[in-house]
Amino acid sequence: KAGVTQTPRYLIKTRGQQVTLSCSPISGHRSVSWYQQTPGQGLQFLFEYFSETQRNKGNFPGRFSGRQFSNSRSEMNVSTLELGDSALYLCASSLGGRLTDTQYFGPGTRLTVL
């Protein structure tokens, strides 16, 4: 069974631009969660989607948004990029959700904002 895939793997953007990251979960998984990892803040939860609905959200500004499609694939969008948005963005999928099931992570998208 294929693992979680994320595209693109690397991105370079400039301040003020917007970016869209994509995540394809493991087949059959209905929950997708997004995380930001930086050297200073570590791993932080962004949001979780389950059956196309946002189920939970971390403490990030409204510039960070996401959505999930009927095939469980998810996208994350960051608008008006800031230098501090440079990070590794990870998505994770699970069968029924974070509360009960193991989360499987993708390799991440490394975003650099110049």
Place this chain on the structure above:
Amino acid sequence: KQEVTQIPAALSVPEGENLVLNCSFTDSAIYNLQWFRQDPGKGLTSLLLIQSSQREQTSGRLNASLDKSSGRSTLYIAASQPGDSATYLCAVLFGNEKLTFGTGTRLTIIP
């Protein structure tokens, strides 16, 4: 404030030794606790998931325990190997559904 702490931040151990990694958390009302490993520049690999009702989980050379009342979890690695070198993270899903990661322990196994 709900926090997850992992001490030490780094650990070096000779190959073949058994070792214990620690994770402590500030709120005993949790859904589950999960241990991950992360190799440099890579995503996370799930090692063990312990539900709130469980005391321990085992997978191969790994054993994770959970003591909610004291807010502690340990990851025991038996007969360490150079391939075990990585950063180990614990993540706690608190009762308010807030998932919080520790800052990790960077483990180096010396051949």
